[in-house]
Amino acid sequence: MVSIPELHSNFFIISLSLNHYQSVPQGFRQSKGLSLLLVNSRINRNKHTRIFMEMQGNGSPTTSNQSTINIPHVLTVAGSDSGAGAGIQADLKACAARGVYCSTVITAVTAQNTVGVQGVNVVPEDFVAEQMKSVLSDMHVDVVKTGMLPSIGIVKILHQHLREYPVRALVVDPVMVSTSGDVLAGPSVLAGFREDLLPMADIITPNLKEASALLDGVKIKTVSDMRSAAKLLHDMGVRNVLVKGGDLPDSLDAVDIFFDGEHLYELRSSRIKTRNTHGTGCTLASCIAAELAKGASMLEAVKVAKCFVETALDYSKEIFIGNGPQGPFDHLMKLKSNAHNSGRQVRFNPSDLFLYAVTDSGMNRRWGHSISDAVKAAVQGGATIVQLREKDIDTRDFVEAAKSCLQICRAHGVPLLINDRIDVALACDADGVHIGQSDMPAHTARALLGPEKIIGVSCKTPEQAEQAWIAGADYIGCGGVYPTNTKANNLTVGLDGLKTVCLASKLPVVAIGGIKVSNARPVMEIGVPNLKGVAVVSAIFDSECVLTETRKLHAVLTEATAAVK
Numbered sequence: 001m002v003s004i005p006e007l008h009s010n011f012f013i014i015s016l017s018l019n020h021y022q023s024v025p026q027g028f029r030q031s032k033g034l035s036l037l038l039v040n041s042r043i044n045r046n047k048h049t050r051i052f053m054e055m056q057g058n059g060s061p062t063t064s065n066q067s068t069i070n071i072p073h074v075l076t077v078a079g080s081d082s083g084a085g086a087g088i089q090a091d092l093k094a095c096a097a098r099g100v101y102c103s104t105v106i107t108a109v110t111a112q113n114t115v116g117v118q119g120v121n122v123v124p125e126d127f128v129a130e131q132m133k134s135v136l137s138d139m140h141v142d143v144v145k146t147g148m149l150p151s152i153g154i155v156k157i158l159h160q161h162l163r164e165y166p167v168r169a170l171v172v173d174p175v176m177v178s179t180s181g182d183v184l185a186g187p188s189v190l191a192g193f194r195e196d197l198l199p200m201a202d203i204i205t206p207n208l209k210e211a212s213a214l215l216d217g218v219k220i221k222t223v224s225d226m227r228s229a230a231k232l233l234h235d236m237g238v239r240n241v242l243v244k245g246g247d248l249p250d251s252l253d254a255v256d257i258f259f260d261g262e263h264l265y266e267l268r269s270s271r272i273k274t275r276n277t278h279g280t281g282c283t284l285a286s287c288i289a290a291e292l293a294k295g296a297s298m299l300e301a302v303k304v305a306k307c308f309v310e311t312a313l314d315y316s317k318e319i320f321i322g323n324g325p326q327g328p329f330d331h332l333m334k335l336k337s338n339a340h341n342s343g344r345q346v347r348f349n350p351s352d353l354f355l356y357a358v359t360d361s362g363m364n365r366r367w368g369h370s371i372s373d374a375v376k377a378a379v380q381g382g383a384t385i386v387q388l389r390e391k392d393i394d395t396r397d398f399v400e401a402a403k404s405c406l407q408i409c410r411a412h413g414v415p416l417l418i419n420d421r422i423d424v425a426l427a428c429d430a431d432g433v434h435i436g437q438s439d440m441p442a443h444t445a446r447a448l449l450g451p452e453k454i455i456g457v458s459c460k461t462p463e464q465a466e467q468a469w470i471a472g473a474d475y476i477g478c479g480g481v482y483p484t485n486t487k488a489n490n491l492t493v494g495l496d497g498l499k500t501v502c503l504a505s506k507l508p509v510v511a512i513g514g515i516k517v518s519n520a521r522p523v524m525e526i527g528v529p530n531l532k533g534v535a536v537v538s539a540i541f542d543s544e545c546v547l548t549e550t551r552k553l554h555a556v557l558t559e560a561t562a563a564v565k
């Protein structure tokens, strides 16, 4: 047994293997009030573990209550798809999309694309076993999901490991034939499935061909056949069966049959017409595994997974990857929105801040302008960026207005930002947000919006400007430069305050507050290169003709900029 150093303080560090730690009698650990604060940081090839121990009054190897979160964990045992539409790659993306950690045991490496499978290299069985042991002996796995199991030996290895390291659930996607028609597991594997895996599985998710193969070639051509097949598969020992009817002939709907041993459920949804279906089976099974890992019931998990796949397919209808007949889809539902943005080469160009039009619902109402008409006029008059600052409209109306303004702005290549409301920006896929010192912190907004969106932060001091830069903002708005009635109780920083902030800021700056045609020139003339423009509300929106007022301001700014150069 390893010797434990004398306990002189409340916190000390020793280096020993996890096995050694566990070999210390629990009574001793408890009497010394020991527990593990952190394990698993391997420090050498002898698998020694550096273990931080602290006095906690608890002898079990647990991590600190304050600093640890249990992450739901799926282990996928499957093949790699070089085209990344299916297999391990699909499993990783599906689990990531569902917020679950995914570890991987790779059973085969396939050379594969949207045309088909060009080659398969099966991973040696002992190395599959080694991967499994590495993961299962070290990490807490909630659910195991299987995909391509190319040999009976690999099925047996999986079976042995699951007996040695039991998990909460086993999801079996009995991959035998790829969607392109290539055979990925031979008949011998069928015996392995029947004898070893099905009696252990919590759910099996065969398509029609796979269900038929498992049932010795029984014909499955109708929903009624699917129902019978589900029952027969259940009789083979598996707890739940999902027979996927994607290939059912003459069906307008996508129909799947779910059988839990008691009830048969017909899960219907409208069929999505798309070429991008490669990897749907792997994704569905991984999503089921992910939901089970999060604690869902089996039926809940199946429904969520089906809904996720349908949404992703629908979302990815227009994406085009590869030239073959069957493309991959986008699990993270990001590619399409990037495609929208692809008109703008640069995500944010500081020169966009030149004439920044900020809306005000009250002013538009006073002049009888709809938000979208006012925005259209501002853009036509030369506004280079627009912010919807709608403080008193219903969220529903805000989202609708934002969507129509977005169309106008996109048509003119002008970014559209949303004031304060990250949720509205996300809902309408706006180009970004503008937030103030009492709004959501900029780093949180960045985490929610991702790296692509534009974030502006209001700053009155050099310290705030530094913080905005650290938090990942793209620009700062500084003001009020002049007194204004548009924003109540807003401190005026003046031209001097603006200059001080500009000089300190690592980010481009736009000046705001009381700026109009008659006083815009001195703002642009403060002579600091990172002052990129002015943001105005009343100067353009508190007028009958937004277009004319915007044009006038644009002319003044252009003149002032030319004079400064």
Ligand SMILES: Cc1ncc(COP(=O)(O)OP(=O)(O)O)c(N)n1
Pocket (backbone or CB within 6 Å): 356, 358, 387, 389, 419, 420, 434, 435, 436, 437, 438, 439, 456, 457, 458, 476, 477, 478, 487, 510, 512, 535
């Ligand atoms: C470009 C720009 N700069 C500053 C502000 C002010 O934002 P904030 O301080 O959050 O105040 P509200 O606009 O929310 O009242 C802005 N909106 N735009």
Ligand SMILES: Cc1ncsc1CCOP(=O)(O)O
Pocket (backbone or CB within 6 Å): 479, 480, 481, 483, 484, 485, 486, 487, 490, 512, 513, 514, 515, 535, 536, 537, 538, 539
């Ligand atoms: C939103 C805001 N933030 C600082 S001043 C201001 C109001 C700007 O409005 P106006 O251009 O009408 O003075």
Ligand SMILES: [Mg+2]
Pocket (backbone or CB within 6 Å): 419, 420, 434, 435, 436, 439
């Ligand atoms: Mg605000």
